[in-house]
Amino acid sequence: xxxxxxxxxxxxxxxxxxxxxxxxxxxxxxxxxxxxxxxxxxxxxxxxxxxxxxxxxxxxxxxxxxxxxxxxxxxxxxxxxxxxxxxxxxxxxxxxxxxxxxxxxxxxxxxxxxxxxxxxxxxxxxxxxxxxxxxxxxxxxxxxxxxxxxxxxxxxxxxxxxxxxxxxxxxxxxxxxxxxxxxxxxxxxxxxxxxxxxxxxxxxxxxxxxxxxxxxxxxxxxxxxxxxxxxxxxxxxxxxxxxxxxxxxxxxxxxxxxxxxxxxxxxxxxxxxxxxxxxxxxxxxxxxxxxxxxxxxxxxxxxxxxxxxxxxxxxxxxxxxxxxxxxxxxxxxxxxxxxxxxxxxxxxxxxxxxxxxxxxxxxxxxxxxxxxxxxxxxxxxxxxxxxx
Ligand code: ADP
Numbered sequence: 001x002x003x004x005x006x007x008x009x010x011x012x013x014x015x016x017x018x019x020x021x022x023x024x025x026x027x028x029x030x031x032x033x034x035x036x037x038x039x040x041x042x043x044x045x046x047x048x049x050x051x052x053x054x055x056x057x058x059x060x061x062x063x064x065x066x067x068x069x070x071x072x073x074x075x076x077x078x079x080x081x082x083x084x085x086x087x088x089x090x091x092x093x094x095x096x097x098x099x100x101x102x103x104x105x106x107x108x109x110x111x112x113x114x115x116x117x118x119x120x121x122x123x124x125x126x127x128x129x130x131x132x133x134x135x136x137x138x139x140x141x142x143x144x145x146x147x148x149x150x151x152x153x154x155x156x157x158x159x160x161x162x163x164x165x166x167x168x169x170x171x172x173x174x175x176x177x178x179x180x181x182x183x184x185x186x187x188x189x190x191x192x193x194x195x196x197x198x199x200x201x202x203x204x205x206x207x208x209x210x211x212x213x214x215x216x217x218x219x220x221x222x223x224x225x226x227x228x229x230x231x232x233x234x235x236x237x238x239x240x241x242x243x244x245x246x247x248x249x250x251x252x253x254x255x256x257x258x259x260x261x262x263x264x265x266x267x268x269x270x271x272x273x274x275x276x277x278x279x280x281x282x283x284x285x286x287x288x289x290x291x292x293x294x295x296x297x298x299x300x301x302x303x304x305x306x307x308x309x310x311x312x313x314x315x316x317x318x319x320x321x322x323x324x325x326x327x328x329x330x331x332x333x334x335x336x337x338x339x340x341x342x343x344x345x346x347x348x349x350x351x352x353x354x355x356x357x358x359x360x361x362x363x364x365x366x367x368x369x370x371x372x373x374x375x376x377x378x379x380x381x382x383x384x385x386x387x388x
Contacts, residue, residue, distance in 0.1 A: 001066040002078075002159035002192055004028040004051060009060035011046050011216075020046045022216035031185050033193045035207035037200055042213040044196045047166055050192060052162050053077050064159055075105075081162040081330035084169055086145045087135040088152075095120055095133040097153045116155075123154040126185065143174045150182070154189070163195040167202065179205060184247050192243070204228070212236050219373075233375050234368040238287050243321060243339045246291075247283045247368070249332070256303065257284050257367070259333045260326055265303030267362050273377050274367050283374060285366035286319065288321065291358040293339035293347050299359040308338055310354045320344045324358070 005028065011021040024381040028034045036044040049055040051062055053074035062069050069077050069091045088097050102109065102116045111119075115144040124130045127147045137145055146166060153161055161183070163266045167175045183206055186193055197203055203210045204224040211221045212235075231237035237245045250257035252274060264284060267276050274282070291306070292299040307323035329339075340358050342350075350356060368374035 002031045003063075004160055004194065005061075005063045006015075006051070006193060007061045007063075009047070009050060009062060010058045011043070011050060011055065012058040015079065019058070019216050021050070022359045024216075024218050026211065026218065026221065028192060028194065030192055031190045033183075033195065033208045035195045035197060035203040036213060037197055037203035037210055038213035040198060043216040044198075044213050047213075048081075048162050048164055048194055048196045051160075052079060052081050054081075064154075075194040078159040079162055080156045080158040080160075082146075082149050082153050082165065082166045084167075086137075086149040086169075088148055090137055090146060093134050093136060094124075094129060094140070094148050094151075097137065097148055098123060098155050101152065102155055119155040119157070123151040125189070126154065127151050127181075130208075142170050143178055145205060146170065146178060147181075150185070154185075158191065160192040160194065163193065165197055166195075168199075168256070175202075182206065201242065204237075204240065210240075212239060214224050214239075214373075225352075229364075230379055231285075231366070231376055232379065233373045234283060234285065234371070235373050237366060237376065241287060243288050243341070244336075245366075246286045246288065246334070246336075246338050248286070248326075248334055248338075250282055250284045252277045252280055252282055254278070257282070259284075260329050263303065264306065264360060264365075265301075265362065267301065267303070275376065276370075277367075281370055282377070283368040283370065285368055285376075286360055287364065288339045288341040290361040290364045291338075292361070293322070293340065293342055293350060293358055295357075295359045298361045298363070301359065301362055304360045304362050305357040306338070306360065307355065307357050310350060310352050310356060311337055312352060313350060315348070316341075317342060318344050320348055320350070320357060322347070322350055 006024055006026040008023045010019050012019050022298050037048055038044055046055060050057045057070060064077055074277045097119045099116055102111060122143040124133055128129050129147050167178055170178060179202055195206060208222055209221055210224050210227055212219045214235055220227055220236045227240050248259050256263040308326050310322055310324050312323045319341050322340045322342060325337060326333055366376050367378045368376055
């Protein structure tokens with residue numbers, strides 16, 4: 001087990017002037033489960049591959065444990081990587097697939113045949129694949145193959161596990177199941193883990209902390225709920241959460257945010273921080289569950305209603321997602337439809353073309369500066385969050 005640290009780590013690929021990874025700092029604690037998440041091309045795989053030693057670094061320093069590994073070949077880094085495409089040997093049994101890497105380096109690793117045998121059996125037991133040990137990979141389901149790939153990582157008893165989108169090839173149900181198994185495995189083995197995914201839900205459910213990346217930069221690194229509740233900028237706010245946060249382009253007018261003939265009071269949102277943007281354009285960020293078709297409970301208030309017309313209602317079981325438009329000029333204020341996630345039993349009768357008022361939980365909204373990476377101006381300044 002080990003702490004893994006990245007200091008000002010960069011990657012420049014030949015022929016591309018824009019760094020794929022741009023001087024990132026990351027301090028991963030021993031036993032921690034860290035998830036790198038972000039849209040395609042943000043640099044997460046490159047980061048993982050640099051830790052693994054599969055990609056040379058262009059600048060900075062990577063440490064595994066207390067050892068600088070910049071020049072250490074992958075096989076000597078004492079890490080184990082699990083890929084999306086399993087990379088199992090098709091002609092070998094499950095047992096052999098798991099044992100092979102250790103057998104190859106048995107003397108170098110100082111292991112006896114018996115010790116390797118025991119490690120394979122123990123990993124198989126942990127993963128519930130003991131019954132398949134004699135099968136070839138082609139006789140296994142996708143989920144079982146992925147377990148063998150994980151088993152091959154476990155038997156090495158590495159300082160850290162690196163996972164590169166390991167669940168992408170599985171169907172939705174299996175993905176959720178396997179995700180829970182990976183979490184269970186981590187609780188049990190407590191091995192430092194770096195996990196790459198583009199799926200924000202996977203990141204939220206797995207990570208002790210999640211690292212949201214964009215364009216080679218770390219945007220925010222924090223526990224999942226903190227990222228959800230206190231996103232540092234508009235990009236992070238919009239990336240984490242489904243359906244995504246609503247952003248309404250507004251003008252700051254006194255202690256209100258005005259858009260399309262409507263206005264929302266600033267009561268719950270640190271008016272002092274927002275008022276200094278008087279006369280300027282900002283984005284009001286409201287999560288779908290911070291809107292409710294009833295002025296009651298935590299949605300009770302004044303100057304907190306938005307009138308909108310229902311376009312589509314999506315039933316989800318106990319909840320409904322209600323998609324709405326702010327009217328003829330909707331596109332002037334919003335890029336997408338406004339969405340409200342409401343209780344299905346109470347609001348299930350709302351239907352397309354209804355004109356309703358949505359009430360905002362003003363204690364949970366955010367205000368962002370303009371631009372894709374617009375800073376969250378409602379976060380308290382004292383937190384010292386980076387706003388790259
Ligand atoms: P992610 O894993 O977040 O999808 P990657 O780390 O794979 O992103 O890629 C980051 C950026 O580096 C992308 O712009 C990608 O096109 C570029 N890139 C990745 N691999 C190479 C390569 N071998 N050569 C040149 N550019 C690459």
